[in-house]
Amino acid sequence: MDIRKTIEQREEKTLSPHACLSKNSKGRQRESKSCSIRTVFQHDRDRILHSKSFRRLKYKTQVFLSPEGDHYRTRLTHTLEVSQVARTIARALCLNEDLTEAIALGHDLGHTPFGHAGERVLHELVPGGFHHVRQSLRVVDILEKDGEGLNLTYEVRDGILKHSKGQGGLLTPDPDSAAVTLEGQVVRLADIIAYVSHDLDDAIRGGVIAEDDVPKEISQVVGLKHSRRIDCMVRDLISASLQRETSIGLSDEMDEAIRALRSWLYDHVYRIDRVHQDFVRASHLLRELFLYFIDNEETFLLHGGRRLKGDSLEISVADFIAGMTDRFALSLYDKLFLPHPWRVL
Template sequence: MTEKSLAVLACRPEQSRGRRYPAETSQTRSDFQRDRDRILHAGAFRKLQYKTQVFVIHEGDYYRTRLTHSLEVAQIARSIARALELNEDLAEACALAHDLGHPPFSHAGEDALHAAMEPYGGFDHNEQTFRIVTELERLYAAYDGLNLTWETLEGIVKHNGPLGGAGQRPVRASIAAFDAEWSLELGGFPSAEAQVAALADDIAYNSHDVDDGLRAGLFSVSDLECVPGVGDIFAQLRRQFPDLAPRRLRYEGVRRMITLLVDDLIAETRRRAIEAGLDSPDAVRTIGRPVVGFSEPLREQEKLLRAFLFERMYRHFRVNRTRRKARQVVRDLFECYLAEPECLPDEWRDRAENSVDKIAAARLVGDYIAGMTDSYALKEHKKLFDLYSIVDT
C-alpha cells in the first residue's frame, strides 16, 4: 500500500514526531519500517524463541512460544491495518514489540518476579518492554535503546489504553521519567495502528490457545461446543466434515475463529470511525474512547471464551504444577542474586555491587532474570541449587 492510499486516520512516517536522538533518514525504508527492523534485530526479540507462552519449552516443541505468538500477532495486525488503510509498518512494529519484556515462564514468571521485587518497585512486563527499547538494548554506538520513533514508543506504552487517569493503569517509574523529558501524551489513546496491534494480540492468543489446549488434551472439541461463537464454529465443522481428522479439525476451526474476529473488528472499526467523524491520527488520540474494537456480541463471546480458557486451560492442574515450579525457580534466583551478587556473571556482578542502593541492585537483578529464556533459567537454577550439578567456570 502506498502512503497516498492511506486513510485519514493513518499515521504517516513523513509526519512522524521523530526520534529522541536525531538520525539520518533512509533512502530505502520509511521510519516505521526501520522501527520494525530494529525490533526484529534486537537481542530481546531473539530470546522470545525460548520463552513460554503457556507451555514451558521442555513440554513440547510444537506449542506456541513468545516468538511464534509475536509473529502471529504481527501477521494479524498487518492484515487488519491493510484492510483499514492504516499504516501496516507501524502496526507491525507495535505488534512485534509488545511482548519483549516478558520474563521466562510467562505470567507465572512475571507474578513471581513482581512479588520478589515488590519492595523495590515491582515488575511489570509492559514497563520492561519500554525499558528494553529505550535503554536496555545496547547495540548502537551513539545511544542506549533502539531509538524508535515517537509513534512506535507511544504504541508500546499505550497499546492497552491511556495511563495515569482514574480507572487507568498507573504510570510506572521509568515511563514517567522518560515522559517528563519527551512527552508521550500518556493520558490519551494511542494511534489506530497501536490499537489494532493490541486487539490482534487478543485474537492471536485466544484462537491459538484453543489450538494448543486441544493439542495438549486439556479439553476437547466437544467441551468447546458449550462456548458461544467458537462452539458454533466447531459444531458446524463437525456437521460439514464428520470424518475430518483431529489435526485438520483444530486448524480449520482456529482459522475460522480468526476470520470471524478479524472481519468483525474491521466492520466495527469502520462503523466507529464514520460515526465519530474522525479525520486525523490526532483525532483518534483525543476522542476519549477506542476507535478499534469488536462489536458488542463478539465482545461478549470473547469474554465467555476467556472464562472457558481460564478454567479449563490456565488453571488446569498440569499447567498449575508447572507454574508452581516456575515461580519457585524465579524466586530462588532473585533471592540468590540479590543476597550474593558474586553469583552473577562478571559484568552484572560489578554493576550490582556498584549500585547506588538496594533498589537499584534489585532492579538490575530483575533485569538479568527477565532477560533469561526458560531453558537458561532452569540451567542457572540447577547450577545454583543442585548440590550435585557441576558449575561451569
Template structure:
C-alpha cells in the same frame, strides 16, 4: 527523490487520513538523520528484529512450560501471529502496516521466562510491581544495545506500552496501536485453544456452545470472525465520521467470555498449577542468589543495581532470561555435580 520519500508518497495515496503517516511521526527521543530507504517505522521494525531480546523470545514460554513438541507456541511464534493478525486488520482498514508490525514485534520483549508465572514472581518481588508491557518499554529504551536502548519512535513505544489488557484505549495515540492491542488477544486466545487441545488439557466439547456458535469450531473460523468483524465495524465507524475502531458489541462480548473461560480453565486453572509452582520456585531461587551475589550478573545489571537499586538490577536480569537459560543457570548454581575419583 529517494526510496523513503517514494514510500511516504505511497502512504499518502493509500492510507486513510486517520492513519499514522511516517512523515508526520512525533520522532525519537534522540534525533537522527532520516534513512534513505526506510521510513522511521520500518527502521524501528528492523531494530527490534535485530535485537537480542527479540531472539530470546524463541526460548520463552507462551503458556506451556518446557514443551518439547515442535508445534507448541513460544513467545516468538505468538509475536509473529500477532503481527500477522494485526497487519491483516491494518490492510483492511487502510492503516500503516509498518508501524503496526513494529509495535507487534516489540510488544512482548519484556515478558519473563515461564510465561505469566515469571511476571507474577517479579510483581511480588518489586515494591512497585512488575508489568511486562512496562518492561518491554524498558527493554527498548534502556536495556537493549548495551544499555543505550533502540531509540524508537514515540508511536512505537506508546503502542508497546499500552498493548496489555482489554481495557481503555484512551492512552494509545495511534489507531495502529489499538489494532495491535486487540490483535494480541485475538492471537493468543486462538492459538492457546489450539495448544491446549494438542496437549490434551482441553477438548472442543468443553468450550461453551454459545461461544462456539459465534466463533465457529476451528482456528481459522475463529480468526476469520474476529478479523472480519474488526475491519467491518471499524470501517463503518470511520466512514460515518467516528474515529473509533474495534469489534462489534456481540463479538466483543463473546471474546471477553472466551478470555474468561481460558483464564479460569487454562491460564490460572488447576491443570498447570504444579508446573507453574515449579517455575516460580526456580525463579525465586535465582532472584535470591543474585541478590546475595550481584557481581555474578553481567556488567550492565551490576550498573543498574548500583544506580537504581539492587532489586531493579536483579529484576532486569531475571526478566530477560529465556526458559532454557533459567533452567541451565539453576542447574549450574544449585544442582550438585558428580565427581568421579
C-alpha cells in the same frame, strides 16, 4: 534517489486520513540520521527484529512450559501471529502497516521466562512492582545495545506501552490508556485475538481440553476451528472499525464472546492443576534466583548480570531475570543450586 520520500508520498496518497503517516511521526528520543530507503517505522521494525531480546522470545513460554512437541506456541510464534493478524487488519483499514508491524513485533520483548508466572514473581519481589508492558518499553529504551536502547519513534513506543489489557475490558474507555494511533489500537486487539485462539488450539493439541468442551454460545460466535476463529474475529473487527472510522473496535456480540472465551480459558486451561503446577515450580525457581543474586552481587555479575548507572540492585536483577529464556533459567538454577558429581582426574 531518496526512496524513503517516495514511500512517504505513496502513504499520503493511499492511506486512510486517520492513519499515522511516517512523515508525521513525533520522532525519536534522540536525534538520528534518516534512512534514505526506509521510513522511520520500517527502521523501527528492523531494529526490533534484529535485537537480542526478539531472538530470545524463541525460548520463552507462551502457555505450556517447555513442551516436548514442536508445534506448541512460544512467545516468539505468538508475536509473529499477532503481527500477521494486525497487518491483515491494518491493510483492510488502510492504516500504516509498517507502524502496526513494529508495535506488534516489540509488544512482548519484556516478557519474563515461564510466561505470566515469572511476571507475578517479579511483581512481588521488585520494589514498585513489575509488569511486562513497562519492561518491554524499558528493553527498547534502555536495555538493548548495552544500555543505549533502540531509540524508537514515539508512536511505536506508545503502542508497546499501551498494548496490554490484562483481564480487564478489551477496549479501554480511558483515552489516556488507549494508544494514540489507530495502529496501536489494532495491535491491542490483535494480541488478544491471537492468544485466545492459539492458546485454545494448543490446549486441545495437548489433551488438556476437547474441542467440544468450549461452550456452544461461545463457539457459535467465534468459530470452532483455529482458522475459523481468527477469520470470524478479524472480519468482525474490520467491519466494526470501518463504521467507527476514528477508533478500533468490535461488535457487542463479538466483544462479549471473546471476553467469555478468555474467562473460560482461565478456568479450564490456565489455572488447572496440570498447567498450574509447572508454573508453581517455575515461580519457586525464579524467586530463588532473584533472592540469591540480591545477596551475591559478584555471582550475579559473573553470570551475565549488569548494573546500569542509577539502578538499584533489585532493578538490575529483575532486568537480568526478565531477559532470561526458560532454558537459561533452568540451566542457571541447576548450576547454582543442584549438586553435581565431582570430576575425578
